[in-house]
Amino acid sequence: MTDLAETTATTGTDTGALTVAVIGAGGKMGMRVSNNLDTSAFTVRYAENSPAGQERVRAAGREVVDSATAVDGADVVVLAVPDVVLGAVSQDLVPRMKGGSILLTLDPAAAYAGLLASREGVAQAVAHPCHPSVFLERRTDAEYADTFGGIAAPQEVVAALEVDDEQVRTVAEQVITTIYAPVIQVHWVSVKQLAVLEPTLVETIACMVGALLKEALDETVNTVGVPAEAARAMLWGHVGIALTNALRGSNPFSEACHIAMDYGRGSIVKDDWKKIFRDDELDTVIARMLRIDAVRR
Numbered sequence: 001m002t003d004l005a006e007t008t009a010t011t012g013t014d015t016g017a018l019t020v021a022v023i024g025a026g027g028k029m030g031m032r033v034s035n036n037l038d039t040s041a042f043t044v045r046y047a048e049n050s051p052a053g054q055e056r057v058r059a060a061g062r063e064v065v066d067s068a069t070a071v072d073g074a075d076v077v078v079l080a081v082p083d084v085v086l087g088a089v090s091q092d093l094v095p096r097m098k099g100g101s102i103l104l105t106l107d108p109a110a111a112y113a114g115l116l117a118s119r120e121g122v123a124q125a126v127a128h129p130c131h132p133s134v135f136l137e138r139r140t141d142a143e144y145a146d147t148f149g150g151i152a153a154p155q156e157v158v159a160a161l162e163v164d165d166e167q168v169r170t171v172a173e174q175v176i177t178t179i180y181a182p183v184i185q186v187h188w189v190s191v192k193q194l195a196v197l198e199p200t201l202v203e204t205i206a207c208m209v210g211a212l213l214k215e216a217l218d219e220t221v222n223t224v225g226v227p228a229e230a231a232r233a234m235l236w237g238h239v240g241i242a243l244t245n246a247l248r249g250s251n252p253f254s255e256a257c258h259i260a261m262d263y264g265r266g267s268i269v270k271d272d273w274k275k276i277f278r279d280d281e282l283d284t285v286i287a288r289m290l291r292i293d294a295v296r297r
């Protein structure tokens with residue numbers, strides 16, 4: 001980590017000395033992180049291989065360079081490409097990265113599955129945005145409008161290093177707090193813990209429950225015939241109270257509500273649902289997401 005040590009020692013908090021490459025700069029995350037990097041003090045290079053993506057990068061006023069040029073001499077390389085190509089893209093780019101640099105991915109699946117090319121002297125980091133909390137006290141129109149995070153609403157981030165190293169963490173955190181700004185805090189965990197958070201906790205469970213709520217709303221309106229506005233108003237308000245009661249204990253659920261909740265759990269939730277937290281189940285879902293036969297850990 002000699003180069004990084006020098007970068008940290010000579011720059012301190014002077015992030016302007018860092019060079020950051022964004023690969024996949026015209027994609028959904030690529031555009032988001034680029035918008036924030038663009039206004040930072042970093043030197044930033046943008047690479048994107050699809051014509052439509054290149055057009056989006058140029059329309060935002062940014063120059064597109066090829067990936068090899070972007071990566072050459074960069075301190076941090078952000079891979080904002082689809083997870084299914086992270087293995088191939090890292091195999092192409094990691095050998096071109098300078099010693100002491102950091103490969104930063106935005107989702108733990110490929111790192112967890114052992115798909116990323118590794119090389120002595122190139123550190124691997126993963127950082128996933130938490131998105132603004134459902135309980136965030138938003139104060140401005142811009143904060144209300146920023147549902148995803150990274151624009152105006154403050155959010156937290158969970159990050160991991162393949163091999164823990166304080167200097168790598170310091171440099172990575174400078175980039176992470178920039179790409180996902182405004183950031184309240186970066187929580188450092190292991191790659192496996194990050195993989196349990198995403199997909200298991202937030203996609204397998206939370207996003208699935210969100211989609212189930214939408215299906216339930218459609219059923220209420222289309223099958224039972226309740227007016228859509230009434231059903232939506234009732235559901236959206238009750239989702240708020242259900243979350244604050246269950247997650248923060250804001251109010252007790254009523255006795256009758258507990259009876260209905262028990263009926264719902266018995267009718268909908270399988271007894272063995274917590275198996276999704278087992279290692280073999282995590283490996284299965286991640287292999288499925290990455291379209292590979294098995295994870296390599």
Ligand SMILES: NC(=O)c1ccc[n+]([C@@H]2O[C@H](COP(=O)([O-])OP(=O)(O)OC[C@H]3O[C@@H](n4cnc5c(N)ncnc54)[C@H](O)[C@@H]3O)[C@@H](O)[C@H]2O)c1
Nearest residue numbers: 024026027028029030048049050053080081082083106107
């Ligand atoms: N979309 C989200 O909400 C979200 C949230 C958090 C993390 N992530 C992670 O961010 C990463 C990117 O996801 P996305 O949803 O932005 O994908 P995307 O498909 O929207 O964008 C990927 C971009 O990479 C480009 N690309 C593909 N191969 C390339 C290559 N070899 N060289 C240069 N560019 C290349 C594509 O043309 C595309 O523009 C993934 O790791 C994903 O898991 C996504």
